[in-house]
Amino acid sequence: MNLLEKSKLADFNRKLILEDGSVYPGYGFGSMADSITEIVFNTSLVGYTEIISDPSYTYQTVVMAYPLIGNYGITEEDFETEPPTIGGLVVRDYNDSPSNFRSRNTLSEIMERYHIPGIYGVDTRKLVRSIRDKGSRKVLITGIDTTLEEGLKKLKNYDLPHDAVEKVGRKILQKYYVQKAKYNVVAIDCGMKLNIVRSLNNKGCNVFMVPWNISVEEVERLKPDGIFLSNGRPYGCNAGY
Structure with a gap:
């Protein structure tokens, strides 16, 4: 049973909390660790392998505007740098059963290996518009049980690193x-x-x-x-x- 099938049998288990108080629930993949980063978006139709391994996304969580991510898996020789240092990944629909003869791992497996948290099932259209209109902000990727009050307190007390x-x-x-x-x-x-x-x-x-x-x-x-x-x-x- 893949991640998408599992998600249909359960309630949301992860969520995003932005420092403006907005909340986006979803399902976790990759690392299940909590993280605080800067949230940005990318409109590429393909190239998520290169995006997660792009060092310019260090300390940033990237929202993919294109909805279907993961469908061709991961081929590590396509990495732009190793190890990947992206802060997190947000997608609408995640495919955990890739079809690609070059693929050696799923996206989730690679993100778990490199401690990168991910969340899918999110309304990425709304989220991308928010980032476009209001600019990038701090974001917390956390478990669904984290209250808004707790999340906002963590965001307020956290300073983004400046040593990328x-x-x-x-x-x-x-x-x-x-x-x-x-x-x-x-x-x-x-x-x-x-x-x-x-x-x-x-x-x-x-x-x-x-x-x-x-x-x-x-x-x-x-x-x-x-x-x-x-x-x-x-x-x-x-x-x-």
């Missing part, structure tokens, strides 16, 4: 070489997706991925033909924001 770049950025130099390279590029990692490395390699560039807090002198010693400053989470990345 330090957490997800690499700590040492990593080199990605190609045959017959035309250029050497230093990529400063502020939460950089591996697809950027692949794209630079495809253009004939050796890529030297370096920590976000590297010194100018260390960059100069690598003798780059170009410097790439990655996107990522803004907190803590003085060079990029």
Whole structure:
């Protein structure tokens, strides 16, 4: 029996509590741990594998605007970074029986492995409109028995971390070489997706991925033909924001 079938036999077991007092009940998948993060949304039709492994979503819970998520499972070689650091995932309909010859795990299994809480059965259309109109806010993913008063107190007393770049950025130099390279590029990692490395390699560039807090002198010693400053989470990345 998959998660969707189980949910039809039971009442809601999880919910979202936003700091404005709005509540969205649903069913849990992935990790069952409580979490407080910033809530945002994504309108992509496909690519949830890349979204949950995108380091720019560190400390954020992502609401998927597209309703059906999980239907092609997870293939870890498609990850943008490992381990995933997304704060949580909210979907309308979750498919726990994927159909994809490349899939090795369900989305729920991967999220449980990496301690990422998820909730489905939520009115994501209403929630996305709320985020669009009122902006991102703190959100608590918790059990259905948590009262609104308790949830709001936890949200009020919690400060969102501001060390996302330090957490997800690499700590040492990593080199990605190609045959017959035309250029050497230093990529400063502020939460950089591996697809950027692949794209630079495809253009004939050796890529030297370096920590976000590297010194100018260390960059100069690598003798780059170009410097790439990655996107990522803004907190803590003085060079990029």
